[in-house]
């Protein structure tokens with residue numbers, strides 16, 4: 001018999017022994033937010049059921065909240081959702097990080113930073129990017145409202161066992177290339193349904209060398225390749241990140257927990273249903289040109305011609321995408337001008353993202369045709385960034401510096417793009433209308449978004465680094 | 478949930494791949510706390526133009542497809558976000574069955590929790606069905622018990638379905654009720670969980 005994958009180990013430790021014909025998993029952490037939970041609470045009430053484990057349930061308001069003038073939610077329905085969430089949490093004894101709470105932030109940002117996300121847990125949330133938490137070696141996936149009700153009522157979830165895929169990353173990350181570029185490349189390679197039905201375990205040198213912030217970016221977006229979730233085995237980087245976080249064990253308990261967590265890696269002889277190897281040592285910064293995250297090219301490339309695709313379906317999808325994006329085939333992506341730049345979302349709004357973007361921005365001004373926005377993922381990140389003076393760098397350059405929230409990522413709160421506007425966005429989805437009706441999204445890394453904001457068009461930040469760095473510094477002194 | 482054994486309905490073809498949940502129910506219509514009333518906004522930007530006028534060429538707006546209950550569509554249907562509102566919108570609109578070569582995982586899962594039956598058919602069967610819809614109005618019977626789809630004339634496909642989903646649909650059962658039959662196992666599991674799995678206070 002072959003050995004176990006990381007996924008197998010976490011899966012097996014959560015199977016509730018029973019005669020049910022579908023595997024039933026115990027859920028260690030249930031994160032909820034204002035958009036997908038109200039219907040679940042309504043249903044719970046209709047059925048006369050209670051919340052089984054309020055102590056394992058944590059709530060925040062993030063999707064639909066304003067990132068400025070927060071006490072005054074103009075949108076009546078959004079206001080209703082937030083109130084409903086807060087009231088439901090109070091009623092059931094669930095901890096809720098309301099809008100003005102110092103721990104408030106995007107649900108996938110606050111889980112890790114509070115130490116709620118720890119290795120080996122099963123974690124669910126009514127948002128598909130729950131995969132982010134897999135970066136800690138937990139099994140984390142998005143669920144729908146009926147499932148939220150199910151978890152609230154039973155703290156369990158019936159699940160069919162997914163298949164496993166190993167994505168092995170070879171090489172070290174080149175200069176100017178970020179975790180975002182790597183995950184965009186992966187999606188481009190395996191396609192937007194390349195991972196369907198699978199849990200993806202990431203391994204390899206590239207992953208080992210990554211910080212937790214970077215690993216979270218990778219796991220966050222593996223969803224966009226159709227995968228159920230992503231996982232990375234915990235190591236010293238993970239333990240150093242988690243140590244002393246609020247909800248992790250302390251003292252001797254910490255040591256005992258770490259000993260257990262060290263078992264959470266694949267066995268030597270583990271096998272996967274699929275294995276993909278990708279060499280990233282020559283990777284360039286990436287930019288999406290179409291309306292799904294797999295339609296992506298390197299910054300030095302031209303927008304592809306639909307005729308270059310190998311079947312009718314991809315050809316017509318590409319044509320439709322170019323049409324929606326109002327782009328011409330064969331245009332260099334560097335010649336594409338933008339109207340907005342958005343640095344934020346659970347993909348790229350952590351402290352390291354903001355630091356990297358600030359390095360680019362330092363001493364420059366946002367292009368006069370561009371409006372640019374930085375939205376930290378949580379109040380904790382916001383405060384830390386302000387301690388480091390990042391807010392001043394952004395504000396001096398002409399960026400807006402906001403309160404935390406999903407902001408422009410889902411196109412559902414007041415931070416929405418106008419029809420036809422083109423956005424360099426660090427979020428995770430470039431679907432039609434995702435950031436507002438008719439809005440055209442290009443997914444990029446925080447550095448690439450920052451550079452595009454300044455130049456007014458997409459730009460190779462590797463050249464930035466070499467050619468304009470001195471100038472930028474000179475402006476400051 | 479209503480028990481689902483046999484279903485006879487009219488098929489509407491939407492011949493596109495990768496129809497994502499943002500298309501099925503655009504984000505701006507999610508700001509509700511209720512679980513119903515999403516039918517008006519189903520595929521809103523494909524059904525209506527900028528001025529809110531009906532787009533006549535879109536299948537859902539065509540007179541011959543009114544009262545349809547079976548959606549015939551392309552690969553990877555329901556990709557995108559985990560929003561269950563996409564399923565509620567389809568269900569509220571009247572759909573009971575979706576036929577496609579493949580579905581996005583979360584979407585498919587959400588369907589089975591809300592009485593909307595997702596059926597995966599081989600690409601060639603789907604193509605044949607699309608072809609039939611160009612000839613005439615297509616009415617199909619979905620016989621879940623025998624796992625057969627037929628128009629009672631020249632079409633007859635068998636389909637695969639996972640036995641658990643089939644059982645739930647045929648008996649009209651709710652997932653929570655099924656789970657709670659194992660409550661003593663859950664209690665036992667809870668007591669044996671390691672200490673570091675709980676938030677530490």
Ligand code: SF4
Pocket residue numbers: 062063106107108127128129345346347405406409410427428
């Ligand atoms: S930032 Fe975007 S993807 Fe992340 S939780 Fe918010 S809406 Fe979901």
